[in-house]
Amino acid sequence: MSKVEAILSQLKEVAANPKKAMDDYKAETGKGAVGIMPIYAPEEMVHATGYLPMGIWGAQGKQISKARTYLPAFACSIMQQVMELQCEGAYDELAAVLFSVPCDTLKCLSQKWKGANADKVIVFTHPQNRGLEAANKFLVTEYELVKAQLEAYLGVKITNAALENSIAIYNENRAVMREFVKVAADYPQVISAVDRHAVFKARQFMLKEKHTALVKELIAEVKAMPVQPWDGKKVVVTGIMLEPNQVLEIFDEFKLAIVDDDLAQESRQIRVDVLDGEEGPLYRMAKAWQQMYGCSVATDTKKGRGKMLINKVAQTEADAVIVAMMKFCDPEEWDYPVYYREFEEKGIKNLMIEVDQEVTSFEQVKTRLQSFVEML
Amino acid sequence: MSLTQGMAAKKLLGYYQNKADQDARDAKARGELVCWSASVAPSEFCVTMGIAMIYPETHAAGIGARKGAIDMLDVATRKGYNIDCCSYGRVNMGYMECLKEAAITGRKPEVLVNSPAADVPLPDLVITCNNICNTLLKWYENLAAELDIPCIVIDVPFNHTMPIPEYAKAYIADQFRNAISQLEVICGRPFDWKKFKEVKDQTQRSVYHWNRIADMAKYKPSPLNGFDLFNYMALIVACRSLDYAEITFKAFADELEANLKAGVYAFKGAEKTRFQWEGIAVWPHLGHTFKTTKNLGAIMTGTAYPDLWNLEYDANDESLHSMAEAYTKIYINTCLSNKVDVLLKIMEKGQIDGTIYHLNRSCKLMSFLNVETAEIIKGVNGKPYVSFDGDQTDPNVFSPAQYETRVQALVEMMEANLAAE
Numbered sequence: 095m096s097k098v099e100a101i102l103s104q105l106k107e108v109a110a111n112p113k114k115a116m117d118d119y120k121a122e123t124g125k126g127a128v129g130i131m132p133i134y135a136p137e138e139m140v141h142a143t144g145y146l147p148m149g150i151w152g153a154q155g156k157q158i159s160k161a162r163t164y165l166p167a168f169a170c171s172i173m174q175q176v177m178e179l180q181c182e183g184a185y186d187e188l189a190a191v192l193f194s195v196p197c198d199t200l201k202c203l204s205q206k207w208k209g210a211n212a213d214k215v216i217v218f219t220h221p222q223n224r225g226l227e228a229a230n231k232f233l234v235t236e237y238e239l240v241k242a243q244l245e246a247y248l249g250v251k252i253t254n255a256a257l258e259n260s261i262a263i264y265n266e267n268r269a270v271m272r273e274f275v276k277v278a279a280d281y282p283q284v285i286s287a288v289d290r291h292a293v294f295k296a297r298q299f300m301l302k303e304k305h306t307a308l309v310k311e312l313i314a315e316v317k318a319m320p321v322q323p324w325d326g327k328k329v330v331v332t333g334i335m336l337e338p339n340q341v342l343e344i345f346d347e348f349k350l351a352i353v354d355d356d357l358a359q360e361s362r363q364i365r366v367d368v369l370d371g372e373e374g375p376l377y378r379m380a381k382a383w384q385q386m387y388g389c390s391v392a393t394d395t396k397k398g399r400g401k402m403l404i405n406k407v408a409q410t411e412a413d414a415v416i417v418a419m420m421k422f423c424d425p426e427e428w429d430y431p432v433y434y435r436e437f438e439e440k441g442i443k444n445l446m447i448e449v450d451q452e453v454t455s456f457e458q459v460k461t462r463l464q465s466f467v468e469m470l
Numbered sequence: 471m472s473l474t475q476g477m478a479a480k481k482l483l484g485y486y487q488n489k490a491d492q493d494a495r496d497a498k499a500r501g502e503l504v505c506w507s508a509s510v511a512p513s514e515f516c517v518t519m520g521i522a523m524i525y526p527e528t529h530a531a532g533i534g535a536r537k538g539a540i541d542m543l544d545v546a547t548r549k550g551y552n553i554d555c556c557s558y559g560r561v562n563m564g565y566m567e568c569l570k571e572a573a574i575t576g577r578k579p580e581v582l583v584n585s586p587a588a589d590v591p592l593p594d595l596v597i598t599c600n601n602i603c604n605t606l607l608k609w610y611e612n613l614a615a616e617l618d619i620p621c622i623v624i625d626v627p628f629n630h631t632m633p634i635p636e637y638a639k640a641y642i643a644d645q646f647r648n649a650i651s652q653l654e655v656i657c658g659r660p661f662d663w664k665k666f667k668e669v670k671d672q673t674q675r676s677v678y679h680w681n682r683i684a685d686m687a688k689y690k691p692s693p694l695n696g697f698d699l700f701n702y703m704a705l706i707v708a709c710r711s712l713d714y715a716e717i718t719f720k721a722f723a724d725e726l727e728a729n730l731k732a733g734v735y736a737f738k739g740a741e742k743t744r745f746q747w748e749g750i751a752v753w754p755h756l757g758h759t760f761k762t763t764k765n766l767g768a769i770m771t772g773t774a775y776p777d778l779w780n781l782e783y784d785a786n787d788e789s790l791h792s793m794a795e796a797y798t799k800i801y802i803n804t805c806l807s808n809k810v811d812v813l814l815k816i817m818e819k820g821q822i823d824g825t826i827y828h829l830n831r832s833c834k835l836m837s838f839l840n841v842e843t844a845e846i847i848k849g850v851n852g853k854p855y856v857s858f859d860g861d862q863t864d865p866n867v868f869s870p871a872q873y874e875t876r877v878q879a880l881v882e883m884m885e886a887n888l889a890a891e
Contacts, residue, residue: 166838168554168831168834169834195628198834201604201835202838205630205806206838219628221627222604223623223624223625223648226644226648228641229625232627235637390608393611393623395611395614395615395620397611397614422554424552424556424834425608427555428551428559428609428611430550431550431551431612432611432615432616434550435550
């Protein structure tokens, strides 16, 4: 097994077995884990407590049964899965859960946690009038309350020194992941769509410093190889998430290299850093939300997402954009008509496929991607 | 003598609804600004600036009630709007696209010519507020982008903890001041703070009389048919900062008080049970949803939905914190325990025997906590409930038969409980 294969295999193992990653972490450190609900949370604060932040992004192929009692069928696919897992007790070992509420579904879900740790759900609200200094001030207070609750539930004091250290670790991880995106685009023969996703997914279940070290090593190994011409097509993907592996395997089968992404689960998590500055860490973390862009749950009256995607296509010389539409996710569905029009005006080829975490058969996606590739 | 003197409330309602739309058409014709606004966005700033206001949610509800929604929904679908998006939003985006096409080509598309929609002009700016959902942020982003016009945002953060904290009020009040600055730039003239005070006072008078109407449902038997609140809602949405709403609501409240004194009740002698309606009305089937309950002697005497516009605040508060609190305390913008408290109080006041929950395909925020809300409330007051599937403007989602069956079941439970008392 080559070094590249060994690192990818290690990351895939973590991505596929979050429970084991959490148990190993507990055994190793004696500390537990804190759940991080999508899409954005001040994860650095959790990291500063020594607890392992664990991403909560649903599951694949799990049939919804218990969650039906609490959610109608038109709730988004990812939250159906999260609710099902709550009912099954899958998150009961989490010492706390960080819960942001940037969409109507998340507002409701934040009020109805079914796990044993329902009294440890820490809810906070992102301000949406993000251009204003008043929004930063508001978010600092929300973060102060998050911090106080984390300290109370975990019995750990979060010092500014620990928080600054965590911010630096997260900034480095984000920078390394941004480099990884470029490397994956340059080496699609080495980093498949499945591999690429695993590298992103693993960072939800690992300490970021460990993830950074592995990805840095991976990048160095890959970059030592010569860049080969790519005889397939290149695409930019956008949406909440693009799973499961069976769908990504179709991308690989049809030689559709993912040269950049705007997925909430992937590149949106690494888009903006917490900047250096004279202000305190909570204020700078709040500012990072102000600087976020191109996301359906971060209000943007200039509607820059389409332009951002068009720029990504130009920068990566991509052949098309593939929209991975999370079923019943209305913030994403509201963005679609505007950027779709912009794509059409610019002559950018695009295809929308539906992401439904409950689905286990992918023949329809395969047929659609196949005919799309033939058209490119 | 004024044109409306002595007019009955029902006539005033129709008169002022049409007048509000006519005001906007006239303003447009004079080259003045027209603003499209979210239904519970603060109206005070634009009205102070003399900007004519149109409310797309009310407009869409009207299209739905006049059986014109399908055509507009089809236009939106062709533009890429998924059927999962709120039907108010889709109807409005469909209507906007028709107006835009007419403005560009100089010719009204056929679908618009044949539409029963009230004729309203395109906006020059939009104002939105997420106190009733974050969908209103997405919808107004799209309006602003597609029409290339300014969008004023009043963000009222979800109140996960009650009571409303001071730092949230401070953030909202800062946005009010920012909105005023934006309007000064858009209008090219300074904000008139004296007029602003008058507009706030006017708004409070409208809200006062609106609450007088809703208050009449506490009497048993009730002089108020709760479904009338749905009809009169158009003015608390669209004209609360004008005297149109005050005049109409005062007339209606006075009529109801006179009826109460005279022993004239909404259902005459046929009121048997009293229920709470939770959720938005089913506009395309408003008559059916009402008649089904009426035929069974069940009267609606409480609903939190029209109560969204119970926007009481201190008009003298120059910090604007009181106004900020009024606009953020909307029950669906608060945690589950507060939502439950609000509904329990409504049930107690309205002497209510049970609840109908509208599981609204268009409104996630008013649907995804229904199960928990219903169970907690039943645990507290023991009152039965039923739920039905519907939609505020998409007529295809509602099944009359399912609704009838559910309502019959509720009425049976309510009657059995009353018989046992």
